[in-house]
Amino acid sequence: MANITLKDIAHSYTGASDNPDDYALQKLNLTWRDGGAYALLGPSGCGKTTLLNIISGLLIPTKGQVLFNDNDITRLPTEQRNIAQIFQFPVIYDTMTVFQNLAFPLKNSGHTQTEIEPRVIELAKMLGLENDLYTKAQHLTSDAKQKISLGRGLIRQSVNAILFDEPLTVIDPQLKWELRSQIKYLHKQFGFTMIYVTHDQTEALTFADEVIVMYEGQVVQVGTPEALFQRPEHTFVGYFIGSPGMNIVPCVLQGNKVLIEGHEITLDCHYPEQADSAKIEVGVRPEYLSLAPPDKKGLPVKIIKIDDVGRHKIVRVALKDHLFHVVMSDIAAMTGDEASLVFDTAHTNIYVNDHLIAGEKP
């Protein structure tokens, strides 16, 4: 059991180099508290798995240090780190029974049969595998196989962390839910640090206390699901979290006013002046936009498309070339194509060069 610290970690698959483009993982500093439930969220190829493999020791980072508590374990081999990792596809030992699979890590660390047996049986009960203990692992379904992979991680008395690398990819949708709640339950039971890699925001947001969003080898935001939703620190987080993602459109900033295509909106905060070359954008969640009948105070927009997704409706509107998504539950007031778009200014963010800037309340 340990706090895991990544200090100035960077990794390049082509070896050390000065060109930042060679790095699959840009320099980053992160600390994982002992017993926390974390999610690493990001699109494919953003460096999530690289980061995970650095923690488990399958990869040695090009730069930086990995610390468990205060011990530098950057070069310690995987088997001595006491880490469990569950992969995208269930990894089981085909020729072994479920019992033998679960007992395998204990056997390798030299435990006797009398120590192993009660623990395997107890864990199998927890995982719901007790009826299949003496079946060959290869005859089971893929969700049961993934439970075995998970079990091999949990069987050791104290692991420093359990790493999940998109573990539910091959699981049927209805079993995904079940398995995910089981992982959460096991987290409560054992209190191991869990780091869960996924590109599925629902998975990340329901699993973790803290979500780390990665984009092109960089950590763009670390925060609670709530913070990621309300105040995305990077436009990517805005796009990526939420369905549909945040509306982000270019604008001109003038103190506490923004101009979008010449239409003025007054914000709650006052923002400092920015350089002329800066890319300034306004970001607002579809949930914080609403439509009113035309000629009211608001941006004159055209309704392009309305998707009814059951609980609410997603309206796509256009202001010249700029598209906005609006989430509304009732659009009965909208009769024609024209409408006016109203911003909830308390939840409107300003981004300069893709990064959130803070304003001052007057």
Added chain:
Amino acid sequence: MIKKQINQKAWFMVLPVFLLVAFSAIIPLMTVVNYSFQDTFGSNQFFWVGLGWFRDLIHSERFHDAFLRQLLFSSIILAIEIPLGIAIALAMPKKGWGVPVCLISMALPLLIPWNVVGTIWQIFGRVDIGLLGHTLASLGFDYNYTQDPIAAWVTIIVMDVWHWTSLVVLLSYAGLCSIPDAYYQAAKIDGASRVSVFRYIQLPKMQRVLLIAVLLRFMDSFMIYTEPFVITGGGPGNSTTFMSIDLVKMAIGQFDLGPAAAMSLIYFLVILLLSYVFYTVMSNIGEESTKGGA
């Protein structure tokens, strides 16, 4: 209801295949079967002898010897080539420039025709001009494959290992390459030893390709003809007269068509039977303990 049209013309579509199979397999095979039950004194007159040839053959010492030699040869070949092939495949690089180099040098022996392989080794092993034979003789070894049965066997076995281990290597290598990295990573995380990785990951994942390797090497080595025929001609004495060589002697040398036909059938059935046994046993490895305990 629409009345179902019955049209038998489709049968003509299978006629070409039927003819091909008939002329390439069924008719020749049935001719052999026909010969094995009959005797002839020439001028195309045949007599029915029933199981006579089979009875004679099964009690003949010549057949027993050839059969045992053949069995011994195949066992030695399998015992050497399978483990050696796996070992080489494990040692081969998985990436980098070494991969094409290894694959091509492994594939080279497989591209050489059988009789050329035989000729190469026949000359290679000669005491007067062959590199191998001459070197061994100069070093003081009593090596002469034309006179010493042991030397003849060793030569043929080494030749076959040189020629065919590559096949096992390539098949095993293909099997090894298809194992996803996650298995090795999981093994590291579980703290598995190198032996455990081989025993519980690599060997089970290679089971299918090894089955094919064993079947191919068994069938080929059990039917070996050209190379020993070129190198030793079955000698010295009868020491390398394998079943195929004996069969050809009987059928073409002595023109005893009846006994040769009977022998062909027994030969065929033995290969079929043993291949079936290999297949059944190897596909069921790892399945037996399903109902057992931990």
